[in-house]
Amino acid sequence: MKAARIVKPKEPLQIEDLPVPRPRGKQVLVRVLASGVCHSDLHLWEGGYAGPRDMFMRVEDRGVRFPLTPGHEVAGIVEEVGDEVVNTGKGEKVLVYPWIGDGACPACTVGEENLCDRPRSLGIFQDGGYAEYILVPSERYLIKIDGQEPEQVASLACSGLTAYTALKNSSIRAQEFLVIVGAGGLGLIGVQIARAIAGSTIAVIDLDDKRLEEARRLGADHIINSSRSDPVKEVKDLTNGLGADAVIDFVNSSKTVAKDLDMLRKRGRLVLVGLFGGSTELNLALMPLRAYRIIGSYTGKYADLVELVALARRGMIRSVIGKRFRLEEVNDALTQLKEGKIMGRAVLNP
Ligand SMILES: [Zn+2]
Ligand SMILES: [Zn+2]
Incomplete structure (x- = not known):
């Protein structure tokens, strides 16, 4: 499968040809239909954030490892499921909740995996959706989006x-x-x-x-x-x-x-x-x-994403889609976002 990856901060992303992951146990393989391009992807690309007094806070000091496939606003269609998956089947349209934790720390035990002490977020600490497929660790991170446009719901997972x-x-x-x-x-x-x-x-x-x-x-x-x-x-x-x-x-x-x-x-x-x-x-x-x-305030919990998808289904919120790009145009998408040339959301359609 094709994946757009940050190999080294500040260098152009590379389109690599990787083996399609095989889902095992609780894992679900999702074919990506829409992947939002987010400002925090720019921080990954640049390798960090501005800190106090011109200090630079490196993402690698926060546990990010390169090469990495970014992309944490992912909607797609279930391609294959592991043998312990019970409620999700091939062909279902889903939105991926990317703010995955270790499931064990105090935040995770109250359902706030986005604030986990040992975060494993998709597209940040493990490979995300700038690719043709994404491997999701469990079906409990999926939200069914029957009848909703993948492009419309993708950005709900982060900006929404x-x-x-x-x-x-x-x-x-x-x-x-x-x-x-x-x-x-x-x-x-x-x-x-x-x-x-x-x-x-x-x-x-x-x-x-x-x-x-x-x-x-x-x-x-x-x-x-x-x-x-x-x-x-x-x-x-x-x-x-x-x-x-x-x-x-x-x-x-x-x-x-x-x-x-x-x-x-x-x-x-x-x-x-x-x-x-x-x-x-x-x-x-x-x-x-x-x-x-x-x-x-940092991202949000799974239960709130479920509520938000329901609000979108009732037509109460709509993502503003700024521009669409193919996976090969990823560097162009990130550059335009950085230069403030995109109003609303840039979306990759792998
Ligand atoms: Zn984001
Ligand atoms: Zn945790």
């Missing part, structure tokens, strides 16, 4: 689930004022999910008018271009000088977070999601005086 979990972590309620920072793939799906589950007022901040218009079309009540106006002042003006009840930052850079804290109301929640990286200075006395909460 991440946005959904961030919304839950923000504890946002109807009547409250929510700010979403960043109208990329995550932010645009975040707006729709906020519309579907929260009923709050939504303001979206970005630097790009096109993205902001898309956010408005998908349900944002207010859009703010932070290259032209001060987002803190805009949010204060919209909230009678009080500030936002919650800010979800899908960028999460030194620049955005400094503003986030200034636009929060007392008792406000700041949910940090993006992996842009950097560092920030905290006004420590203000933390207790204004009773802020800062919450880190």
